[in-house]
Amino acid sequence: MKGMTIIVKKTTQLIAGMIFLYGIYIILHGHLTPGGGFAGGIILAGSFILLILAYGSDFLILVRKESGSTIYENLGVLVFLFLALTGLLFGGRIFFANWLPHGTPGELISAGFLPLYNICVGIEVAASILSIFLALIIFKEEILK
Amino acid sequence: MELTISVIVGFMILGAIYAIHARDILSAVIAGGIVGYSLVICFLLIKAPDLAIVQIVVETITLIIMIAVVLDSSRTEAYGRFDGQAYATAGAALVILLILFWLFRHASASLDHFGEGTLRMSDAYINGAVEKTGSVNLVTGVIFDFRGYDTLGEATVLVTAVLGVLTILRIRGRK
Amino acid sequence: MIVYWLCFILFLTGLYGVITRRNLIKIAISLSIMEFSCFLFLALLGYTKGGEAPIVDPADPVRTYVDPLPQAMVLTAIVIGLATTAMLMAVIIRIYRKYGTFDIREIKNLRG
Incomplete structure (x- = not known):
């Protein structure tokens, strides 16, 4: 796959970082504003997909395998499960117990475990979508070769 | 409110019919995008901003993946001659649709009117x-x-x- | 009431496409159209007249809100829909590389 023109590449350089930051904002404020782990994770994957589409094979030479993103994906699910299991250990013997202090509703650091769950799900969704896209792109490259 | 959503869902049905009957696969994929992006407006109108923000991103990624697949392979629609099997398939489809329509007419008698009933658990x-x-x-x-x-x-x-x-x-x- | 009927007609349009079309990509598009109609129907069931979006203002909490339960269900279902569509696309592109066509009736006759 060929890259696009220099104008697209420069614009993508400027924009991709802002899209990444917006995804992080959506994930971290998931318990205060609309959004959350699912939406933010897909936006994070979208910033990488934008870079891959604009730069083509020149960018893809760096990441020839998709093993890195699958490691993050499995790590996200395992940490999510571990956080749920801590409720079984320390809380009231309930799976998914929210035993951290809740704090004041409306503050950034509040709601106990929910922001941590949001971060785990965000990492997991972003890595999943990126793995699927990388698998499609690498398959296409191997066919063309 | 109900009328606005009805008009948008009507556009979604038109887009779906065009997506099914288009001769070019690429235009069929883009017409499928009409349905997805109209769904975002419906979600915003019925006060579901979480769903809207997820759906607009998901629809974009889906379109990118589908267009990548279509541009990589053939774009022509598979048209054959109208033989007996095609007519039999269309007839069976119409019968199934009529039966489902009749069933939904009976099931909709127990639905509340739009925006008036609430679920018991809410x-x-x-x-x-x-x-x-x-x-x-x-x-x-x-x-x-x-x-x-x-x-x-x-x-x-x-x-x-x-x-x-x-x-x-x-x-x-x-x- | 007419919104529910239009939702069901959208579902039937997708079902018609799944049954009658012969191109694999059009079958995938029709499946996603059926998914969208189900999402819209579930989200419409949770709407309350005069309701606000389900985000509580701690300073002024006494209002009527839209039911958050169907929205949460649909939110997870949308992401699962993306994953299943991507997997369907992977199967379709693999089939195209093996047989060279999207037509399901030709693929059935080829017996590779």
């Missing part, structure tokens, strides 16, 4: 939810606290789908 999820979960966004509270098992299952389904895609695309075919 009080338990709204009243006092902020004190129970500490989350101002009620949808996040439902997803991660009241219904955490669902989210765990969803994450498992996502991992399984990625494993399936990697298994299908990354293995070498038998030479």
